[in-house]
Amino acid sequence: MLKVGLIGCGGIGAVHARCWLAMRDKVQMVAIADVSTERAQQFADMCGAKVYTDGFEMMKEEALDVVDICVPTFLHADYVIRAMEYVKNIIVEKPICLKEKEAQRLLDAREASGVLVQVGHVVRFMDAYRYLKEVASSGKYGKMIAGNFDSISPRPMWMKGHDDIDRTGTMALDMHIHDVDYIRYLMESEPEDMHSWAVRDKEGIVQHIWTSYRFGDALLTAEGSWDYPASLPFRQTFRVRMEKAAVVLDANGILTVYPEEGEKFVPQLGEKEEMDLGINVSDLGPYMNEIRYFVENIQAGVEGIASLSEAIASFRLVWKELELAGIVQNMTD
């Protein structure tokens, strides 16, 4: 039985807690930390875990096998580096960090400690995106030619400091990074060439970003925005053209394959576990996939597809986009 401690009992912490609880046969949530005792207590009541108001004290006191870090983004790097002193397996929410100097410290600490770190780049674990990755890697529909990935949302007014580059990283590092990370994963390389444009609001904050990436002969684009009217709900979509088919995920979450030969069809994907998760996603499935995968990797002693170095490469690519779009001067800002 793996002993799990969770730090950060907000929106995503609640989603992770449900996943850990659903895996009671393999893991036990033994400790919960949040600066709000009330929130931590609510979580602890679900599983009988001990409550802490200080995550570092929790890691020092408890002999944890796993720590799950769901605190606000600006705290990720420090928490992960400190956690490496106490716990051998760390899962942390995305984005992994906000600054280049944090990225380098994280890589150095990981190298020195050998700890397993998985980062919550959950799009890699969404069924439609998994399907696309599978058909692209197998070559079933030939080579990638072109495609577009979008993440579009109204302003996340529920998120404290959502427009603060030093707290959330703004839309680019908080939300658009999901597509950036997936595109790197899909193409299994870094882009050879890229262009990026952004629209700022009157406070100078980036609210829309468009980037085009060239991977050999293939051209992909990604659009991110959380500046849409509240009446237009969050959507994540893609449209990809390969040599022998197009694959499209529409705004209703329907995945359709349009082959060169034969009729279009909707591939059979896993059942959605729809529920009110209190955040702008309603399907527990991808989070279950990512946490189950993390536990399997702990047991197998392997790093897996959502590693620290992968997350840092995605973070660095978003920063490069922000530089190309003239939003930041250089990565050490």
Ligand SMILES: NC(=O)c1ccc[n+]([C@@H]2O[C@H](COP(=O)([O-])OP(=O)(O)OC[C@H]3O[C@@H](n4cnc5c(N)ncnc54)[C@H](O)[C@@H]3O)[C@@H](O)[C@H]2O)c1
């Ligand atoms: N992968 C995804 O789909 C996804 C979705 C939402 C959020 N996230 C990420 O998860 C992280 C948290 O987001 P959220 O929406 O849950 O935020 P939130 O504000 O709802 O929750 C954060 C929690 O951390 C607690 N906290 C703050 N400082 C703390 C500290 N020093 N020690 C212990 N607890 C502390 C807060 O009291 C709060 O309960 C962010 O990095 C965000 O980018 C990822």
